Amino acid sequence: KAGVTQTPRYLIKTRGQQVTLSCSPISGHRSVSWYQQTPGQGLQFLFEYFSETQRNKGNFPGRFSGRQFSNSRSEMNVSTLELGDSALYLCATTKTGDAGELFFGEGSRLTVL
């Protein structure tokens, strides 16, 4: 059974640029959420999508956005990158949308210079 796939795994951007990250969930999983992980703040919830609808959003500025497609794949976008956006971005999926057993991808490591 294939796991959660995130692409790209590593990327380097400069301030002011934008970035798009992709997440392909486990087959049958309809809920996809995104987290930002930094050494200082730990794991912080960005947003969650279920059946193509944003169900919840964390406390992040509007530069962070996302969407989900009909095949449950999800993308998140960060515009006008800042140095503080450097982090590991993790995608997590569940089958029903209940935040029980989350399946995480390996993450996309973003470095902003």
Added chain:
Amino acid sequence: EDQVTQSPEALRLQEGESSSLNCSYTVSGLRGLFWYRQDPGKGPEFLFTLYSAGEEKEKERLKATLTKKESFLHITAPKPEDSATYLCAVQLRGGGSQGNLIFGKGTKLSVKP
């Protein structure tokens, strides 16, 4: 304010030296508590779910327990392969959305042979 605190931040053990990790929480209402393991460069991997005080779950050398204010992850006779960061997450009452999930910052466990 809902809060999840893990201690210690880091723990170094000798192989075979049993110990416990702590996750204390101050939340308006607990729906469930989850433990995850995260290896360097990887996404977190689900370990346990606990729902009510007094509940215990076991898996190999790990045992998780829950009280009304905290959870413990007991590690019996650890091996070097148990080295990882252990994350605790609390799900608030009010629905199964992942927006109601709060992660602690983790305990980094190192087990030396």
